[in-house]
Ligand code: FES
């Protein structure tokens with residue numbers, strides 16, 4: 001195991017996360033639902049139950065302690081500060097939070113971080129190599145396959161999961177792979193064109 005790639009995090013809790021942002025609360029900045037609920041939870045005197053996990057994220061092994069109730073999405077965004085994975089609905093409906101777990105696309109809002117112990121997670125931050133974008137990212141740019149971009153990381157991760165196992169998917173394969181990703185801006189035509197261009201090129 002490459003020790004250079006092991007990072008230890010000292011049980012960063014959303015409490016610590018909030019402490020760092022405490023001034024922000026006083027000034028009325030709106031925080032994610034989970035962060036607000038943490039304040040309520042701790043003010044009731046509840047004991048946080050935590051577990052140690054080892055989790056690979058974008059090729060780095062993290063040896064960390066997380067709250068049992070934290071989702072993978074919270075681990076990525078609040079603990080590791082990888083905010084490329086988006087929280088849309090937070091209830092398995094929109095696909096904005098899609099990441100790859102051991103190569104398969106999952107909604108990270110709907111799986112507990114503790115259940116990812118020992119797993120390999122890929123997020124949008126891990127796609128470019130040596131400063132070069134991944135072919136799926138390039139295709140999205142070439143085909144203007146986004147407007148606000150909020151759904152884009154999830155769409156890209158779903159397609160990355162597909163192309164990793166099938167370099168030349170059919171249109172139907174692409175539709176199935178993207179069926180869990182909603183785009184409120186409605187740029188589905190451009191997203192499909194980007195995906196089909198990749199399929200033709202066999203990248
Ligand atoms: S945020 Fe996970 S499916 Fe919408």
Ligand code: FES
Nearest residue numbers: 147151183184185
């Ligand atoms: S580009 Fe805005 S939600 Fe898809």
